[in-house]
Amino acid sequence: MNSVASDVIGQTADGIDTPAVVIDRDILERNIRRLADYLAQHGLASRPHIKSHKIPEIARAQMAAGSVGITCQKLGEAEVMVDAGLTDILIPMNILGEPKIWRLIALMRRARISVTTDNLIVAQSLSGAACEAGFILPVLVECDTGQGRCGVQSPAAAAELAQEIARLPGLRFDGLLTFPTSRTAGEFMVAATRLLSDQSLAPSVVSGGGTPGVWHSHEIPGFTEHRAGEYVFNDRNIIAAGEAQPEDCALRVRATVVSRPTADRAILDSGSKTLSSNPGRGITGFGLIVEYPEAQVVRLTEEHGIVDLRQCRRKPDIGESITIIPNHASQVMNLHDVAYGMRGWSVEVAWPIRARGCVR
Amino acid sequence: MNSVASDVIGQTADGIDTPAVVIDRDILERNIRRLADYLAQHGLASRPHIKSHKIPEIARAQMAAGSVGITCQKLGEAEVMVDAGLTDILIPMNILGEPKIWRLIALMRRARISVTTDNLIVAQSLSGAACEAGFILPVLVECDTGQGRCGVQSPAAAAELAQEIARLPGLRFDGLLTFPTSRTAGEFMVAATRLLSDQSLAPSVVSGGGTPGVWHSHEIPGFTEHRAGEYVFNDRNIIAAGEAQPEDCALRVRATVVSRPTADRAILDSGSKTLSSNPGRGITGFGLIVEYPEAQVVRLTEEHGIVDLRQCRRKPDIGESITIIPNHASQVMNLHDVAYGMRGWSVEVAWPIRARGCVR
Numbered sequence: 001m002n003s004v005a006s007d008v009i010g011q012t013a014d015g016i017d018t019p020a021v022v023i024d025r026d027i028l029e030r031n032i033r034r035l036a037d038y039l040a041q042h043g044l045a046s047r048p049h050i051k052s053h054k055i056p057e058i059a060r061a062q063m064a065a066g067s068v069g070i071t072c073q074k075l076g077e078a079e080v081m082v083d084a085g086l087t088d089i090l091i092p093m094n095i096l097g098e099p100k101i102w103r104l105i106a107l108m109r110r111a112r113i114s115v116t117t118d119n120l121i122v123a124q125s126l127s128g129a130a131c132e133a134g135f136i137l138p139v140l141v142e143c144d145t146g147q148g149r150c151g152v153q154s155p156a157a158a159a160e161l162a163q164e165i166a167r168l169p170g171l172r173f174d175g176l177l178t179f180p181t182s183r184t185a186g187e188f189m190v191a192a193t194r195l196l197s198d199q200s201l202a203p204s205v206v207s208g209g210g211t212p213g214v215w216h217s218h219e220i221p222g223f224t225e226h227r228a229g230e231y232v233f234n235d236r237n238i239i240a241a242g243e244a245q246p247e248d249c250a251l252r253v254r255a256t257v258v259s260r261p262t263a264d265r266a267i268l269d270s271g272s273k274t275l276s277s278n279p280g281r282g283i284t285g286f287g288l289i290v291e292y293p294e295a296q297v298v299r300l301t302e303e304h305g306i307v308d309l310r311q312c313r314r315k316p317d318i319g320e321s322i323t324i325i326p327n328h329a330s331q332v333m334n335l336h337d338v339a340y341g342m343r344g345w346s347v348e349v350a351w352p353i354r355a356r357g358c359v360r
Numbered sequence: 361m362n363s364v365a366s367d368v369i370g371q372t373a374d375g376i377d378t379p380a381v382v383i384d385r386d387i388l389e390r391n392i393r394r395l396a397d398y399l400a401q402h403g404l405a406s407r408p409h410i411k412s413h414k415i416p417e418i419a420r421a422q423m424a425a426g427s428v429g430i431t432c433q434k435l436g437e438a439e440v441m442v443d444a445g446l447t448d449i450l451i452p453m454n455i456l457g458e459p460k461i462w463r464l465i466a467l468m469r470r471a472r473i474s475v476t477t478d479n480l481i482v483a484q485s486l487s488g489a490a491c492e493a494g495f496i497l498p499v500l501v502e503c504d505t506g507q508g509r510c511g512v513q514s515p516a517a518a519a520e521l522a523q524e525i526a527r528l529p530g531l532r533f534d535g536l537l538t539f540p541t542s543r544t545a546g547e548f549m550v551a552a553t554r555l556l557s558d559q560s561l562a563p564s565v566v567s568g569g570g571t572p573g574v575w576h577s578h579e580i581p582g583f584t585e586h587r588a589g590e591y592v593f594n595d596r597n598i599i600a601a602g603e604a605q606p607e608d609c610a611l612r613v614r615a616t617v618v619s620r621p622t623a624d625r626a627i628l629d630s631g632s633k634t635l636s637s638n639p640g641r642g643i644t645g646f647g648l649i650v651e652y653p654e655a656q657v658v659r660l661t662e663e664h665g666i667v668d669l670r671q672c673r674r675k676p677d678i679g680e681s682i683t684i685i686p687n688h689a690s691q692v693m694n695l696h697d698v699a700y701g702m703r704g705w706s707v708e709v710a711w712p713i714r715a716r717g718c719v720r
Contacts, residue, residue, distance in 0.1 A: 017459035017720050051662060073663045093629070093663070094618040096679050099377035118619050121678045149664050150619040150627050258454040259478050259510040267510050269453070273694050274719045278637045302411060302690060303433045303453070303719070304509050318481045319456050330662060334633050335694070337717050357697050359634045359663070360377050 005338045005350035012345050018256040018321060019270040021332060021339040025348060027250035028232060028341075029061070035214065035231050036065035042218035047071050047090055049209065049229035052330040054355035055339065056084030058232060069112070071209075071227045075103050076358030078113065084354070088112045090207070090227075092142060092177055094122045094150065100360075101125060105133040114138040116177050118151050123165050130170025138174035139165050140205060143192065145178045145185035155192035162201050175203035180210030181217050181226065189222035212241040233329035240283045246290065246325060251339075253287070253324040253332060255305065257316045266295070266316055268305035270324070273335060275300060280327035287324040292316060297324070365698045365710035372705050378616040378681060379630040381692060381699040385708060387610035388592060388701075389421070395574065395591050396425035402578035407431050407450055409569065409589035412690040414715035415699065416444030418592060429472070431569075431587045435463050436718030438473065444714070448472045450567070450587075452502060452537055454482045454510065460720070461485060465493040474498040476537050478511050483525050490530025498534035499525050500565060503552065505538045505545035515552035522561050535563030540570030541577050541586065549582035572601040593689035600643045606650065606685060611699075613647070613684040613692060615665065617676045626655070626676055628665035630684070633695060635660060640687035647684040652676060657684070 008015045013022060039046045048062045049071040059070050059081055069088030072078040078089045094117055095104055107113050108130070117123045117139055130137035141158045144151025152158045158176060165173040176192055178185045189206050196202055208217065209227035211234075217226050230237070233251035234244035253275060259267035275286050277300055286297040286305065294311035309315045316322060326332045333339065334356055341349035368375045373382060399406045408422045409431040419430050419441055429448030432438040438449045454477055455464055467473050468490070477483045477499055490497035501518045504511025512518045518536060525533040536552055538545045549566050556562055568577065569587035571594075577586050590597075593611035594604035613635060619627035635646050637660055646657040646665065654671035669675045676682060686692045693699065694716055701709040 017457065019719050094627075094678075096616060096618055096629075097377065118621060119678055122618075144621055148625070148659075149621075149661060149666055151621055153621060256456060258456055258482075261478060261504055261509075261511055261513060265508070267454075269456075270719070272638070272691065273717075276637065277639070277691070278632070279639070299508075301509060302694075306509055318454075318479060331632065331637070334662075335717065336719070357633075357695065359379050359630070359696070 008340070008347050009350060011347050013254060013342060013347065014321060016254055016340055016347065018254045019274040020254045021336045022252050022254055022342050023233070023339050024250045024252070025341050025343055027248060028058070031232050031234065031248065031250060032061055032065050035228060036067070038215065039217070039226055040066060044217060044223065045225040047207065047225055047227050048232070049073070049227045050077060050081060050355065052229035052333065053232055054333055054353045055351045056081060056086070056354055057351055059084070059086055068225070074358050074360060075100055075107070076360045077355040078107055079103065080355040080358060082107055082111045086111065090114045092116045092140070094118060096122055096125060101129045105129050108133045108135045108137065114140065114174055116140045116142040117165070118142040118161070120161065120164055123161070123168055123171065127168035127170045135170070136172050137170060138172050140175045140177040140207065141165070143176055143178045143188055145188040146182065147179055151178065155188055155195055158192040159195040159199060162196055163199065166201055173201055175205030175207065177207040179208070181208030181213060181220055181223060183220060186220035186222040193222065211238060212243055215243060230329060235329040236283055236288055236325055236327045237281050240281060246288065249325045251326070251329045251332065252290065253326055255322055255324055257318055257320045257322065260318050264308060264310045266307040266309055268307060268322070269303070270305045271303045272300040273302050275305065275324065275326050276328060276331035276335060278328040278331045283327065287326050290323040290325065292322065368700070368707050369710060371707050373614060373702060373707065374681060376614055376700055376707065378614045379634040380614045381696045382612050382614055382702050383593070383699050384610045384612070385701050385703050387608065388418070391592050391594065391608065391610060392421055392425050395588055396427070398575065399577070399586055400426060404577060404583065405585040407567065407585055407587050408592070409433070409587045410437060410441060410715065412589035412693065413592055414693055414713045415711045416441060416446070416714055417711055419444070419446055422592070428585070434718050434720060435460055435467070436720050437715040438467055439463065440715040440718060442467055442471045446471065450474045452476045452500070454478060456482055456485060461489045465489050468493045468495045468497065474500065474534055476500045476502040477525070478502040478521070480521065480524055483521070483528055483531065487528035487530045495530070496532050497530060498532050500535045500537040500567060501525070503536055503538045503548055505548040506542065507539055511538065515548055515555055518552040519555040519559060522556055523559065526561055533561055535565030535567065537567040539568070541568030541573060541580055541583060543580060546580035546582040553582065571598060572603055575603065590689060595689040596643055596648055596685055596687045597641050600641060606648065609685045611686070611689045611692065612650065613686055615682055615684055617678055617680045617682065620678050624668060624670045626667040626669055628667060628682070629663070630665045631663045632660040633662050635665065635684065635686050636688060636691035636695060638688040638691045643687065647686045650683040650685065652682065
């Protein structure tokens with residue numbers, strides 16, 4: 001893969017065989033800088049989530065912009081990032097089971113790792129791991145503030161679990177975490193922080209997250225830190241949320257029109273295994289074709305994209321390469337082994353997507 | 361990855377860290393044998409599609425059961441399979457662009473490759489490649505018989521393109537191809553075959569495909585060959601189509617309950633990057649939990665599965681491992697690097713999913 005990938009460095013985008021993920025480095029750098037500046041201006045620490053890009057080089061760029069550390073969703077992602085020299089990683093996941101506990105201990109010996117829990121069973125298991133490793137493990141309490149996923153259900157439950165964590169050997173209660181940052185989440189966090197402060201357990205960190213609402217984080221009291229992922233790239237979901245324009249989208253998929261079976265239909269060499277079958281939030285279709293914005297990517301099969309050209313005055317020819325802004329950039333990155341870093345129209349670097357597929 | 365993967369050989373499924381893809385080899389072998397017997401009984405050649413499993417060892421098992429060759433959707437998949445010793449591969453894709461043409465020539469030097477086209481531009485490009493390689497390239501005409509994807513639109517157009525192919529140097533018109541096999545497809549194929557026979561260009565191969573309707577293929581005249589993919593595993597889509605029972609599903613995803621935030625909710629360590637966000641056809645939810653069939657996997661985020669337990673009398677505990685039949689096995693295989701081949705409850709082999717991510 002890598003030999004093929006590096007063959008095109010210095011060439012133009014036209015030299016890249018399709019389908020391929022291309023990343024505009026100017027836009028990427030601007031997106032990283034913009035969020036870093038915004039969060040710094042409002043006194044919020046930045047701990048970007050690498051799930052969206054899974055590339056160590058981009059994580060390092062996020063650190064260089066002033067992040068306090070990174071967020072990885074899975075231990076496997078954290079292992080890749082520690083191998084690449086990242087040193088401060090939050091894993092907001094209930095880590096359970098002997099194989100994972102051993103891997104956590106190994107990671108704690110190499111980097112500052114913090115984790116979350118929403119229950120005592122996980123906390124007790126983490127306590128055992130920390131004692132085994134001979135380290136103090138910082139633990140945040142995950143709070144369900146409306147997402148309906150993991151998390152304690154009330155500020156009182158958060159305070160109660162924090163007390164249990166503080167009593168367990170090897171653990172340090174570090175703070176609170178939720179996803180996404182919202183007004184309701186802020187109210188939950190303020191209430192929980194008050195309860196904890198009354199019990200002399202004031203949280204050091206109150207961590208929120210998400211890209212869609214990130215530019216309103218400063219209006220929501222109760223947080224000290226923000227975890228954003230998608231902001232490095234942006235995508236159709238973020239455009240639909242009103243938080244980005246196509247020119248803010250760093251990640252594109254290059255595809256080729258392989259068939260024009262009818263006057264109103266084009267077929268791409270890119271299907272759900274390239275663009276993901278993620279339907280997107282509040283949008284129809286599976287991608288925005290930059291060169292033909294009136295075209296609709298109406299359906300994906302595994303290796304084909306079906307495009308409706310009825311609204312297009314100009315229509316693409318067989319063999320033509322086009323550029324797609326996908327619905328959900330994170331899902332796209334998880335399907336590919338390599339992404340091409342572009343400077344303008346020129347291929348500057350081929351990045352292996354090293355943490356791709358690290359589901360364990 | 362592989363060192364970790366092979367560590368669990370000889371252990372039980374409980375020794376596998378989750379999430380993980382496990383494949384019941386008894387069911388897999390039964391599924392392969394059953395389709396081979398059925399197609400042989402009805403005089404149809406079998407050319408299974410490896411997109412569903414992407415594992416050379418399974419392709420070899422399909423060949424050992426009497427297949428005439430295999431089908432790969434992308435050149436990259438074919439390269440993996442030729443590397444693994446497979447010798448007869450159909451790539452039903454319009455292959456275009458210089459990088460792919462060079463790879464096609466390289467493959468033609470190592471195996472019997474056949475391809476499809478639905479237009480003259482691709483046919484002319486293939487002719488150039490075949491002349492360059494010094495081989496005769498067998499080409500099938502892809503027909504759109506109702507799928508609305510690639511393909512010529514009428515039997516007359518199929519016959520016309522076949523004539524063009526027959527005239528181009530380096531190419532041999534080999535037959536017709538469509539997806540999926542259906543009554544309408546059969547009528548199209550019979551009509552096209554009649555036209556071609558009248559022009560002394562009778563097709564050697566008329567290739568249909570698909571798993572959902574495969575057991576009715578013998579009732580549809582006009583085909584000589586069948587390409588089935590999903591049948592090796594089966595999944596919730598195939599169950600919903602009435603063509604399989606849960607005990608026919610060879611592929612399962614092992615997952616762990618990491619949180620029980622409320623009495624009626626469980627959270628799995630498996631989200632859309634493990635199970636895929638493929639919504640399935642005519643089904644709700646994102647997988648069937650074998651141990652808790654009343655549970656509903658109602659929502660996936662990237663690394664979490666949200667399970668509604670309201671219909672369950674017995675409910676899973678935190679830390680418990682469960683087994684999921686996914687909606688679409690092909691999509692799951694494309695997300696993972698390794699699959700564990702099980703004999704009963706024991707891990708017999710760790711298969712690298714070698715053609716995963718071969719989108720080019």
